[in-house]
C-alpha cells in the first residue's frame with residue numbers, strides 16, 4: 001500500500017518555509033505526539049503536546065513546530 005505524501009511549499013508567519021540545510025522550499029508534513037516512547041527526554045512539559053514536522057523533500061531535514 002503506497003503512502004501518499006503531499007509535497008508543497010509552506011509559509012510560516014508570512015515567510016516561505018526554507019530548509020536551513022539545503023535551501024529547498026518543498027516540504028511534506030506529519031503530526032507527532034510528543035508523549036510517544038523515546039521522546040520523554042524532551043521534558044515533562046512536552047507531554048501530550050502535538051507537534052507538526054515539516055520534512056524537507058530534498059535532504060530530509062526535519063523542522064519542528066509546536067501547535
Ligand SMILES: [Zn+2]
Pocket residue numbers: 019020021022023024056057058059060061
Ligand atoms: Zn533540505
